[in-house]
Amino acid sequence: MSTAETRTQAGAGAAAAGQLRRMPGLVPVTETLRTVERRAPEPLTRDADEDAGEGTGGFTGGDAAGGLRIGAFWRLLGSELALTFRRPRNMALLAVLGVVPVILGIGLRLASSTAGDGEMGGVVQNLAGNSLMLTFLSFSFLVLLLMPVAVSVVAGDAIAGEAGGGTLRYLLAAPAGRGRLLAVKYLNAVVFGYAVTAVVAVTALLTGLALFPGGSVTLLSGTTITVGEGLLRILLAVGYVGAAMAALAAVALALSTFTEVAIGAIAGTLVLLVVCQVVRAVPALAPVTPYLLPTRFTDFDGVLRDPVDYAALRDGLLSFAAYIALFGSIAWARFSGKDITS
Amino acid sequence: MTPVTVTGTTQEAGAPFGAAPPAGDSSAAIVTRGLTKRFRGGQVAVDALDLTVPRGSVYGFLGPNGSGKTTTIRMLLGLITPTAGTYDVLGLPPARALPRVGALVEGPAFYPYLSGEANLMRFDAADPSARRATARRRIADALDRVGLSAAAGKRYRNYSLGMRQRLAIAAALLGPRELLILDEPTNGLDPQGTREVRALVKEIAADGTTVFVSSHLLAEIEQMCTHAAIMRSGRLVVQGTIGSLSAGRVPLIRVETPDVAEAARVLGELGLSGVQAGAGELTAELGGQRPEMINAALVGQEVAVRGLAVVRPSLEDVFVGLTGEGFDVDG
Incomplete structure (x- = not known):
């Protein structure tokens, strides 16, 4: 069979020179000629006229190449973000997080209308006075579990998901570069963390404005501020909670570099989170709690003090930065030298 | 077993490939010296491999399943760190050569929820030397070359095995490549698909691209390669031109x-x-x-x-x- 086939192809090359139409993929020699014509004028390195640094040696140096490299980084990040924000699973997570504040708002509205004037609980009383409070309330409900779940899914999937699907080897052979890929994956998770935070904040704000009277905001300290100032403080809280999610994403990303099963990295992160909560609940372990990541999650309520408790926010942010540095290093140490066998 | 290097009678094989060739300009597309990989647990997958792949050749990398072919290819692509030995790809360290290398490693792997075209865009974005401005044209060219233009917008999930394999080859052809590394490119293909891949490899080689193709099918290599190396249990048994390999055997x-x-x-x-x-x-x-x-x-x-x-x-x-x-x- 083999010799016959070779003969056929050789024959086709000599005889069928005028026969241009081809079947998909079955390439007669005429096709080869066409391709040679099309390809020959191209230099070995692509677009050599534009890539100043991309000479024959394959070096990238100089300003143009530096610009190219930065552009390529943003392109990969854009591709990553598009992949994340188009994936139905991730959009479903965002949708769930958007719905919870609405449910919470409706629940509280019903509670406030059925309760008599003097019987309103502290929370409801707070809300009845100002619509902006629902945002902070939603954060305190979601920041300890549901938001971390969403962030862990994306960050835990980052490397392990690509490894499990086999696409990691093609990304690295492209070559995406290990450090570059890890950086892009982390930034992507951070953006998703802020998206999660923003979705909660925005839906809570809109629900609050729709269901509760606007006007001034009464703080935990008892003083009252204007709506404009209240919005500023919401922005502050979003920044803080987003940073908290970024710290969690670093942990999930580090775990993600150790496995080829995405669900393992996701579950691992959530187990760590739950263990932290258990430790926090045990009074005898109190000396440990300040070092646990979730302890700082709820410190966003510093923005509800008067004046804003910047010391608490700063301590929290420093703690997040420490977690990002530590787990980012672990992820890098593991990923940079890992044998990719998936 | 001592590796045998057969110096052939044909033009390509005669050139001596001595010590490390000068960087950036080498007559060999791939040179490995004493390349060894010992996995954790002590298993030696590749043992002191000395390969020399001449530029412009279609180089068949043969061996039974488990003989270390894929591990070698993964080392060439920088996916696995060798335990010992040195290697050059296109006269450069692999990390620098990779933008000019197209690769198919151990079967296709893509995002099932993306279309074929979107998948190629994704991998093109991962290559820092690829330009976004020319991406659409290059992707269309690559799809056209493997005969997948009609299925460009179809989700990868719905591709047949043959289409997946062809998409993987298209991904390897996204830019002008000097070296194409194809690991078992005909795996899982029907006879028609196998013929198509073989024709494509010949076409690519006609452009002057070096093609390094691994296979466990001897007949396949014989039909499309100018050179071949045979691996067995992680060691090189023989390498040389196809003609020289079978020179001692009479028809x-x-x-x-x-x-x-x-x-x-x-x-x-x-x-x-x-x-x-x-x-x-x-x-x-x-x-x-x-x-x-x-x-x-x-x-x-x-x-x-x-x-x-x-x-x-x-x-x-x-x-x-x-x-x-x-x-x-x-x-």
Whole structure:
């Protein structure tokens, strides 16, 4: 069979020179000629006229190449973000997080209308006075579990998901570069963390404005501020909670570099989170709690003090930065030298 | 087992590939020296491999399953760190050469929820030397080249195995490549798909691209390669041009006939040696004889010739001759 086939192809090359139409993929020699014509004028390195640094040696140096490299980084990040924000699973997570504040708002509205004037609980009383409070309330409900779940899914999937699907080897052979890929994956998770935070904040704000009277905001300290100032403080809280999610994403990303099963990295992160909560609940372990990541999650309520408790926010942010540095290093140490066998 | 390097008679093989070639300009597309990979647990997947892949060649990388081919390819692509040894790709360290290398490693792997086109865009974005401005055109070209243009917008999930394989080849062709590394490119393809891949490899090689193709199918390599190396249990058994590999083996002529005895006499008279008679057929070493003359002689002596074929020595014979073992028995 083999010799016959070779003969056929050789024959086709000599005889069928005028026969241009081809079947998909079955390439007669005429096709080869066409391709040679099309390809020959191209230099070995692509677009050599534009890539100043991309000479024959394959070096990238100089300003143009530096610009190219930065552009390529943003392109990969854009591709990553598009992949994340188009994936139905991730959009479903965002949708769930958007719905919870609405449910919470409706629940509280019903509670406030059925309760008599003097019987309103502290929370409801707070809300009845100002619509902006629902945002902070939603954060305190979601920041300890549901938001971390969403962030862990994306960050835990980052490397392990690509490894499990086999696409990691093609990304690295492209070559995406290990450090570059890890950086892009982390930034992507951070953006998703802020998206999660923003979705909660925005839906809570809109629900609050729709269901509760606007006007001034009464703080935990008892003083009252204007709506404009209240919005500023919401922005502050979003920044803080987003940073908290970024710290969690670093942990999930580090775990993600150790496995080829995405669900393992996701579950691992959530187990760590739950263990932290258990430790926090045990009074005898109190000396440990300040070092646990979730302890700082709820410190966003510093923005509800008067004046804003910047010391608490700063301590929290420093703690997040420490977690990002530590787990980012672990992820890098593991990923940079890992044998990719998936 | 000592690796045998056969220096061939044809143009490419004669060039000496000595020590480390000058960076950036080398006559070899791939050079490895003592390349070794020992996995955690002590298993030696690749053992002191010395490969030299000449530029412009179609280089067949042969070996039974588990002989270390894929591990070698993963090292060449920087996916696995070697335990020992050095290697150059296109005269450069692999990390710098990779933008000019297209690769298919251990079967296709894409995002199932993206279309073929979107998948290629994704991998193009991962290559820092690829330009976004030309991406659409390059992707369309690559899809066209593998005959997938019609299915460009279809989700990868719904691709057949053959289409997936072709998409993987398209991904390897996204830019102008100097070297194409194809690991088992015909795995899982039907005979039609196999033929298509073979034609594509020949076409790519005609552009001057070096093609390094691994396979566990000897016949396939024989048909499309100019050079070959044979691996066994992580070690190199032999490398050289296809011609030189089978140089020591002589072609045979095989005659199908009911008159075996008479045919044997005629072949003997013609001076053919090694005549072996079987049931309804016989073989002899062709020597310098022309097959059509043998046929004429047989017919002239009124031998009923039902079939006549020249049997060229196969790489399998070479492999068996070098190792004393069948090709596929080794796990």
